[in-house]
């Protein structure tokens with residue numbers, strides 16, 4: 402199956418033998434940990450090194466989706482909002498799934514597979530099955546990182562299908578846990594400050610995954626029962642869902658090239674004010690094509706309004722169609738409110754910066770960029786609130 406976050410930049414293994422990766426990584430973390438206060442070995446044999454991520458602790462974001470749904474692309478958009486490039490841990494395992502930037506560390510939950518590829522085959526379970534994953538360790542380590550403690554996280558090697566020696570993860574300002582199950586285990590779910598679900602389940606046989614790849618389609622079919630049982634139900638817990646659907650602008654469309662994308666935003670989430678179009682709480686339908694936005698067939702249609710999702714109050718912003726000219730996106734941006742931008746046109750600037758990323762001409766790229774800005778805003782508000790009431794923040 403596809404690789405979670407493909408990495409390729411390290412020549413470390415040619416310098417340090419494989420068996421020494423672990424010690425070297427721990428020593429690296431100890432050196433880099435700017436406020437190391439203690440080191441001990443708790444249960445399950447992973448070393449923890451106490452660091453302080455920031456005065457406000459680590460903010461934890463969960464991003465759930467099946468393999469190949471665009472999590473890595475989304476993460477590149479998110480880390481770009483915070484500035485700086487995201488890279489694999491320096492001098493580490495070249496097959497690490499982790500991405501680190503100045504502010505964020507993105508870890509892939511595939512690293513908590515308890516069964517390797519052979520083990521899953523022998524037991525007849527997929528990677529989506531909770532039996533193939535170690536939720537106790539996931540919980541322990543996310544909790545440790547959230548409270549400023551570095552951990553030795555295992556690595557699932559997508560190239561070999563084996564579980565590799567652990568890598569040290571220091572507590573970042575923002576920890577993103579991305580993968581199949583960030584909201585599956587209630588204990589892990591409760592650690593999340595914000596959660597997102599990428600829902601392309603209605604679209605997966607179409608443009609996103611490619612019709613031509615029969616083996617991928619067969620694999621998707623084989624995984625479907627477990628996807629329905631263990632992955633899909635997590636969307637009910639998400640604070641924001643990006644849902645990809647077929648267009649309704651082309652009658653009986655079966656090409657799947659034009660997408661209708663919905664950004665479903667839960668109401669009442671602390672530090673998260675849903676984006677709105679024209680008038681908050683109203684129901685709006687808007688076709689922006691005309692003098693200020695170039696649109697070719699089948700055009701673009703935005704809708705916005707209140708709704709319910711799994712019995713919860715939400716606001717939904719929808720974009721059907723695709724942009725012809727990204728520089729004209731500023732016209733759309735100027736009609737959206739609560740975007741959490743720092744300056745006029747920031748959404749357009751981000752979209753233009755990554756015009757070559759998949760989804761930049763439709764609602765997937767637009768809504769991922771907007772969610773990235775909302776996460777930055779949430780992070781800043783959380784930091785500010787904790788600075789105001791440090792006692793409460795520690796509770």
Ligand SMILES: Nc1ncnc2c1ncn2[C@@H]1O[C@H](COP(=O)(O)OP(=O)(O)OP(=O)(O)O)[C@@H](O)[C@H]1O
Nearest residue numbers: 403404405406468469470471472473474759760765
């Ligand atoms: N918004 C999008 N629209 C169309 N294609 C996309 C979009 N996002 C990603 N893709 C394509 O889907 C494939 C998987 O993308 P990506 O690596 O970001 O997903 P992923 O969920 O991280 O995958 P994996 O779990 O396999 O690592 C790539 O070929 C990418 O170009």
Ligand SMILES: O=C(CO)[C@H](O)[C@H](O)COP(=O)(O)O
Nearest residue numbers: 402405468511518528559562
């Ligand atoms: O669902 C997945 C998450 O990305 C992968 O299929 C799972 O991690 C197993 O990986 P591989 O197929 O490389 O053994």
